[in-house]
Amino acid sequence: MPNHLGEYYERVSDYDLEYQGQSEQDIPFWRELVMRYTPRRVLELACGSGRISLELLHGPGDFLLEGLDIAPEMLDAYRRKLAREPEAVQRRVILHEADMCDYELAHKGQFDLIFLPFNSVAHLYEIEQQLATFKNTYDHLAEYGRFVVDIFLPDIDYLSDALNRPSQVYLEDEIAAPGDKFTMLLYTTRKYDTIEQLQHITWVHEKFYEEGENERYLTMLDLHMFFPRELQLLFLAAGFGIEAIYGGYDWQPLGRGTRQIVVGRKRPSVRGL
Numbered sequence: 001m002p003n004h005l006g007e008y009y010e011r012v013s014d015y016d017l018e019y020q021g022q023s024e025q026d027i028p029f030w031r032e033l034v035m036r037y038t039p040r041r042v043l044e045l046a047c048g049s050g051r052i053s054l055e056l057l058h059g060p061g062d063f064l065l066e067g068l069d070i071a072p073e074m075l076d077a078y079r080r081k082l083a084r085e086p087e088a089v090q091r092r093v094i095l096h097e098a099d100m101c102d103y104e105l106a107h108k109g110q111f112d113l114i115f116l117p118f119n120s121v122a123h124l125y126e127i128e129q130q131l132a133t134f135k136n137t138y139d140h141l142a143e144y145g146r147f148v149v150d151i152f153l154p155d156i157d158y159l160s161d162a163l164n165r166p167s168q169v170y171l172e173d174e175i176a177a178p179g180d181k182f183t184m185l186l187y188t189t190r191k192y193d194t195i196e197q198l199q200h201i202t203w204v205h206e207k208f209y210e211e212g213e214n215e216r217y218l219t220m221l222d223l224h225m226f227f228p229r230e231l232q233l234l235f236l237a238a239g240f241g242i243e244a245i246y247g248g249y250d251w252q253p254l255g256r257g258t259r260q261i262v263v264g265r266k267r268p269s270v271r272g273l
C-alpha cells in the first residue's frame with residue numbers, strides 16, 4: 001500500500017494555524033541549540049513553511065541557511081513569508097524542493113549543522129529511505145558537523161488504542177482563526193500496523209465560518225514509529241557518533257520527557273567500520 005503524506009501538507013494555512021502552539025515549545029530549544037553550536041552554514045531538512053527556521057534567522061547568529069522540502073505548497077508559503085523579511089535576512093536563505101532521501105546540494109560537505117525537527121523523520125517509511133537520508137546527510141556535513149533529529153517517543157498506550165480501537169474518533173483540537181473568521185475542529189482516527197511500525201492517521205478538518213457556512217475535508221497521514229534504539233542505530237549505521245540524546249525541549253535526558261532528540265556528530269574515520 002502506498003504511504004499517505006501529500007494532501008495533508010497541501011493546505012498550508014491550516015497547517016500553520018494548527019501548529020502555531022508548537023512554536024512556543026520547540027523554537028526556544030532550536031534557538032538555544034544554535035547559540036551553543038554557533039554554526040556558519042545550516043540546513044533544515046523538511047523545512048515546511050518555515051515555522052522554525054524563519055524564526056531562527058532573527059537571531060542569535062548570522063549563519064547561512066538552506067531549507068529543503070518535498071512539498072511545493074509548503075515552500076511557496078515559506079517564500080511568501082521570506083519576501084516580507086528585510087533584505088539582509090532574505091540574502092541568507094536558499095530553499096530547495098527535493099526529497100531528503102536523495103538530495104544533492106552545491107554546498108555538500110560544508111554544513112556544520114543539519115537538523116530534521118518536529119517528527120518529519122517519521123515520513124521516511126522504508127528502511128532504504130531512512131538509511132539513504134542518514135548517509136546522504138552525513139555526506140553533506142562538514143567534518144565534525146552535527147545532525148540533530150527530533151521526534152516524539154512512541155507512547156505504548158496510544159499505540160495500543162490505535163491497534164485495538166481503530167474506529168475510535170478523537171477530538172484533537174479546537175482552534176479559533178485570527179479575527180474569529182472561523183473555528184476549526186480537528187478529529188482523528190488512528191490505526192497501528194505493528195509489522196510496518198506504521199501509524200495510519202485519518203484527519204477530519206471541520207471549519208465553521210462566521211457567515212454561517214461550513215466546510216469539511218478528510219486527509220490521510222502515515223507516520224513511521226521510531227523506537228529509541230532503532231533511531232540510534234540509524235545514526236550509527238550512517239557513521240555518526242552519538243553526542244547527546246535529549247528527552248524534551250527542556251534538555252532533560254532521554255526517558256524523562258515525551259521526545260527523543262538525537263545529536264549525531266560526523267566522525268569521518270568511523271564510516272564503513
Ligand SMILES: C[S@@+](CC[C@H](N)C(=O)[O-])C[C@H]1O[C@@H](n2cnc3c(N)ncnc32)[C@H](O)[C@@H]1O
Pocket residue numbers: 005009019045046047048049050051052068069070071074098099100101117118119120123124
Ligand atoms: C511535520 S511537517 C514539519 C515542517 C516544519 N519543519 C515544521 O516544523 O513546521 C513535515 C514536513 O516534511 C516534509 N516531507 C515529508 N517527506 C519528505 C521528504 N521525503 N523529503 C523532504 N521533505 C519531506 C513535508 O512536506 C512537510 O513539510
